[in-house]
Amino acid sequence: MKPLSKTLTGEKVEIIEIRGGRGLVTKLLNMGFYPGVIVEVVSNCGYGPLIVAKGGIRLGLGFGMAQKVFVK
Amino acid sequence: MKKKIKIALAGNPNSGKTTIFNNLTGSRQHVGNWPGVTVEKKDGTFTYEGIEMKVVDLPGIYSLASHSLDEKIARDFLIEEKPDVVVAIIDSSNLERNLYLAVQLLELGVNLILDLNMIDIIENKGIKIDIKELSRVMSIPVIKTAANKGKGIDNLKSAVKDIYDRREKNTFEIDYGNDLENEIRNLSRFLGEKKILSRYSLRWLVLKLLEQDENILAKIKGLPEEKEVEKKVFESIAKLEKHFGYDVETAIVERRYAFLRGLAKECCHKIMGIRERKEITDRIDQIVTNKFLGIPIFLGLMWLTFQLVFTFGAPLAALIDSFFGWLGGIVSLGMNVLAAPAWISSLLVDGIIGGVGSVLIFLPNILLLFLIISILEGSGYMARAAFIMDRVMHTMGLHGKSFIPMMLGFGCNIPGIMAARTLESEKDRILTILVNPLMSCSARLPIYTLFAGAFFAKHQGLVVFSLYFMGIVLAIVVARIFKSIFFKQEVAPLIMELPPYRLPQVKSVLIHMWEKGSLFLKKAGTIIFVGVIFIWLLASLPAGVEYASKESLIGKLGSLLAPLFSLAGFGTWQAAVSLLFGIVAKEIVVGTLGTLYGVEGMGLKNVILQQFTPLSAYAFMAMSLIYIPCIAAIATIKKETNWKWTALAVGYSLILGWVVAVLIYQIGSLFS
Known part of the structure; x- marks a missing residue:
């Protein structure tokens, strides 16, 4: 298990756990990003915001948020 | 009925x-x-x-x-x-x-x-x-x-x-599975018997309680049954979490999505996901959100915007200018022929044609600016701009999403201030609102175009770009300072969907451009029109005084304020009153100068060449950018926040504007 921020561009990972403030967790869950979902890392330059994809949806996550989403 | x-x-x-x-x-x-x-x-x-x-x-x-x-x-x-x-x-x-x-x-x-x-x-x-x-x-x-x-x-x-x-009652229900359904039934029975919050659908209410929805929990607070409900819900949640091994909210969301995945598969004759568009979107994103290229591309786009606004705007503006010049000549001549009193001629030529005309000249530039903003908005780039700036904004105590209100502020600060509503945290929202007026709105464009055109004709685009850039840098600095004084906690992290790129629709881009352009025309016909007549009146009174002289009412008022700005290099009374009336609407800064000098366009440029130096012109533009938001923006800040923040927005911008203008002039003077 590692935070999303440590993934590489092009990697496909499964969301395991989302930590962080309740409001933001709820928001991510409702947007369809919940544990068990497989996402593709579209771009991650390692220190800034990153883009993940689920189906046709592209989600931009700030670095802070990416550190709180754990994947494998 | x-x-x-x-x-x-x-x-x-x-x-x-x-x-x-x-x-x-x-x-x-x-x-x-x-x-x-x-x-x-x-x-x-x-x-x-x-x-x-x-x-x-x-x-x-x-x-x-x-x-x-x-x-x-x-x-x-x-x-x-x-x-x-x-x-x-x-x-x-x-x-x-x-x-x-x-x-x-x-x-x-x-x-x-x-x-x-x-x-x-x-x-x-x-x-x-x-x-x-x-x-x-x-x-x-x-x-x-x-x-x-x-x-x-x-x-x-x-x-x-x-x-x-x-009006049939819908009977659709998702099956959440035995364990959840059992608890839903239990809680429904309990809440139904007690008639708690019975204005809501029972099943929905129970689900929201199990999801621990903050808004519904707040509604339960203060009810006589509050403790009882909380206890029951807590028991259910504890039971379910023990069973699932993770939280109930996730379980509910997961089951909804599981049902929908099945439904979508059943109803679509091909698996969803649009390969082609997605690939184009991803390919563009790999370039524009690249860690090295992202910010340079954004700045390049901004620079290009100003080049376009001036290159294509200038010849059109010149046309309107010669029209007003011609009109002014005809009207003067006509008034002479008719032997009309001098004051009528002065009102028409100096006041209205000079004042309103000097503002209207910039219509082409403003239309072009909105054309480009509409294209950026329609393409999907807007969300990317916020995305690439997230890191920069974060180190400065702002949120990536704050960047969208800032970009909109380039058009007009009012929609920019309203757009801050999308920020999840109230503190991020207020901070974003406070710095929004530092974004150069289209009403500042006439001021920049006039002064940059007169003093920096060859590098007009670059000089105006530097002012926009100065606004962004100041916004970031001010945000950093306010953050450390008023909002010490961390910025909420960014979660934002990036929509697929679309070719902006010609029709909707043109409509948007025209709506904004006609708003500008309307402003010229109402508030600016009334403003310049008022200024003309102040410049003509008391009776018998030479028009727009130091002895007129406005001259006296200006002379009172002018010393304040002498350190910034523009200590003329005309500059002082133009800034004062510019608070009503920033275009009036130019309108006032046009009225007082009784000329517009090229004529006005020639006058200000006498009254300012390149350095004091730049200081004046910086002052116009920063000092006090216009009345409509102040009212919007008040509506979106409260008096305290509004007073801060007005106060800090006035002080900051003065300090920056003085620094530019004084430091610049050392080198020249």
């Missing part, structure tokens, strides 16, 4: 609600391709088969849990105002997630219609959605629209009337 049918349009951001709204009502609300274009509910009406219908366009939401002000507006309307019919606008290329909201609306117990919008895009890819099956499973009417082409709107109208006439 027959009852009006109240219809709400609900859906995910960027699903086309506003386009549908415009189609239904014939209005021209602004559409764009980024989450958060609509931040306020908008009303409109139309008549269908003799029945009057009131439609409400709502901000985009992903679920009925609200996180930001715009989402709260949508949520509160749907839950508390109980519209007669709700149309769930579905982006057909993202069936699963768009239906997620629809399912919640059904649980809420609203009278729902599913509108599969943008259906043309996926049908062109050979994907068919079985709407009969969708309609059967969810037991609601389903229709298809392609709103940007105006297709399917009549079907939508008739579906609204049908469902309103029938």
